[in-house]
Amino acid sequence: MSALLTVRGISRSYGGVAAVQSVDLEVDEGTIRAVIGPNGAGKTTLLDLVTGFTRPDEGSVEFCGHQLTGMSPRELPSLGLMRTFQSARLVPTxxxxxxxxxxxxxxxxxxxxxxxxxxxxxxxxxxxxxxxxxxxxxxxxxxxxxxxxxxxxxxxxxxxxxxxxxxxxxPKLLLLDEPAAGLDDSETRELADVLDAVRAGGVSLVLIEHNMSLVLAISDRITVMDAGRVIAEGLPNEVREDAAVRKAYLGVAS
Known part of the structure; x- marks a missing residue:
């Protein structure tokens, strides 16, 4: 597989507080990559850095051979990169x-x-x-x-x-920020089927999500963030059993 998206050493601080700290991330073509973590872990800030809504203090972002760092968000759709937001940004009328x-x-x-x-x-x-x-x-x-x-x-x-x-x-790559927010269990299962079909249709996905049943059901690899850092990365079963993940995100000591 070839990497569609490559993030290297990206960081962003606000008033001395590090929101994202030296994060590396690769998303391969034809895959679903989940990014999980507790509230305040830096997940949405990471998407903002990738898509140009926030400028990084350091680090780089490359998508399909294009350096995204410094590009405007409105330039990205023409390259094949789209995203959604935590709160739906639809035109209400x-x-x-x-x-x-x-x-x-x-x-x-x-x-x-x-x-x-x-x-x-x-x-x-x-x-x-x-x-x-x-x-x-x-x-x-x-x-x-x-x-x-x-x-x-x-x-x-x-x-x-x-x-x-x-x-x-x-898009070649669609970044989804909590797409299951507001969905009940039945709707979430339907969303899982939809996202599998999207991937089968040739669109790769990055998924920020708190619904672990959805994450574990559809993700090829999972990245776990806490306090702005990546604390674990791997296959769903590996991440689920990781002691640091269970402590930081799943709320258990071991």
Missing amino acids: LTVRQNVMLGAYRFTRARFFSDALRLPRTRREECELVVRADELVDFLDLRHFADTPAQDLPAGAQRLVEVARGLAAA
């Missing part, structure tokens, strides 16, 4: 279909004047976006919400719409 369509706009070529005049290219591209969005809405079993404004969705459905919007950009 747009429908589910329209929110998913937003993820695919990097494929459009029409610009302001053609949009304003509704020229043939604009109409054709809009039809293509609708088709792509509807395919993803069906894929995530959201068809009954397709015409529902995002603000009227239950929290769990909003999480799935964010996943669909990320997939609409046809």
